[in-house]
Amino acid sequence: MSDLFQKIQEVTALEGLAGYEHEVRDFLRSKISPHVDRIETDGLGGLFGIKESSATDAPRLMVAAHMDEVGFMVNQIKPDGTFRVVAIGGWNPMVVSAQRFSLHTSKGTKIPVISGSIPPHLGASATPKIEDIVFDAGFTDKAEAESFGVQPGNIIVPQTEAILTANGKHVISKAWDNRFGLLMVTELLENLAGQSLPNTLIAGANVQEEVGLRGAYGSTTKFNPDIFLAVDCSAAGDVYGDQGQLGGGTLFRFYDPGHVMLKDMRDFLMTTAEDAGVKYQYFASKGGTDAGAAHLKNHGIPSTTIGVVARYIHSHQTLFSLEDFDQAQAYLQAIVKNLDRSTYETITKY
Template identity: 35%
Template sequence: MRDKALSLLKELTEAHSVPGHEDEVRAIFVDELSETGELSADGNGSVFCDCGGEGPRVLVAGHMDEVGFLVQSITPEGFLRFVPLGGWWEHSLLSQRVEVRTKSGDKIVGVVASMPPHFLSPAQRQQVQSIDQLFIDVGASSFDEVVHDFGINLGDPVAPVSAFTSMAKDDIYMAKAFDNRVGMAGAIHSGLLAGATDNRLILGGTVQEEVGLRGAKSAANFIKPDAVVVLEGPPADDTPGFPRMECQGQLGAGVQIRMFDSSAIGNPRFAEFAIETAKREGIPYQVTVRRSGGTDAGSFHLANEGIPCVVLGVPARYIHSHNAIIDLNDHLHMVALATALARQLDEKAVGELTRYL
């Protein structure tokens, strides 16, 4: 289980898949699950594997996209201006490497840059450079070189560059895009482990979560699930500046079970079902109530006639940056809980989630 989790996390985090351009992660999903069930995709590019079976339609899904950029313009001197896809904090951008994926599939390495501080006034040096003040340097010297020699065009997707890296402490790993490649790895892995279930298990990867939970809307209409287990890579809160007594996203403390955020109130019965399952299976967990943030549950729970959702997460430090950090054990606990839920959400269990009369 551990080796499979690591191989999936490495391949997925190093993939180039920003919102609207999730092709590389989609290809990994298809390759891993081609013999597990029937594959399909909706009109926006969200992808699914129907494992078959009888009973309620249970969807276990993550979102395929990571925060990134699109090329917005090219200067006469060969520098790229860009627009963000998803939430970026400008503090984390300067001097970081990125890759522009061209229409031919080539990846052109560049660096996010700005006017050097040596040429700024003392007051300007104290200010954070906004994204519209930044540019990407791909080593070109003209517009023609960028377009004709490098093959870069307006609208090309740009993703961070960061290798999947083992840190000094066992089971601690650093990479880009743990939000949400931990969820995608979890959806794939739990599907491979679940085996025969008393439901119709469907595995999924949605698009464009980072730009407004968009893919989950069409995914809900396409799959029509009776219950959804959303797998995520939420921000950890165990670093300096957070009261340790209030920590709900600590590395090494287990899978998160999210009760609330600004996009959705978690179905209380579903959350309790997940908690009781974790207790019964001996899976470490931490309950989370968030004041902000959101997940695909924000779209899924409002779709169709209303779909009960539960959100499971692997806490990750420094998400939406080039270098996030997770504890592998939290990921394995999420896979274990998602697998257990996939096996136990039979007709009776799913029916109880929305029986109000």
């Protein structure tokens, strides 16, 4: 079993939705504290390690994953003890039914839950709306559910196990969006331990990305970076779509609906990738990342996204490439090591 796969098992087992990222935040704090000068948080719960530079007039570089994954929240407890939910993050209703989840109760416990499905014997109908899907923990009635600490507002997180594919090249797990980013940040800081940088590095993770990039607004205001790098996972298009191949390397993400890469940022990133010998692929995304929020803050912050693709994201079973992670990590390290004051001024020479 590879060291990388073991780390993936650890991070994808974490459970945390928007507003309830405490388990992920505690993990991040424990991993990065030994490698930074100090830890700071913003008002919503984003957490970042600060690695100061001794360089004169060093630019402030922010590298941000996000802590939250997609899941659900209890909306109603029905008289029969079942639940109805609201989605926290984007879900295709076709992948929700007949799955296992973990419900975090108000008593601090986790209990198993399944999402109901209508068997063909009872006349299965068209795909239901999210709000109509039954979530069932096996309680006999509402009172019993409440006695176990179930309340409206409790979160429900996908429950699954990270496994290697037969060829050993890929992993199947939940939440690679965005445990990928979390692992990228911890690996970055571990690999940079003891090294001096030409920038003040602010590396960590935002909260509440999956519900509208909310955490990035607060963190960029607090930390006031000169450059912002979101580290995030995107939807692969090699099976359903066009761009985004597993094993194609890290992404050169030049466009998404909320962000267009600046010309001089593009030049820096392309040169860095070529010089580092990083395997990359061009990618125009149909979804957004925290870069879409960050670049609008303060006086405008040059931003981009460093990422990989995965198949079947926002579901229980995501499939992704180990090699792509290694390429993305090499790319991120090269960017961080090369982004100095003169580079920043070149990027912003308007």
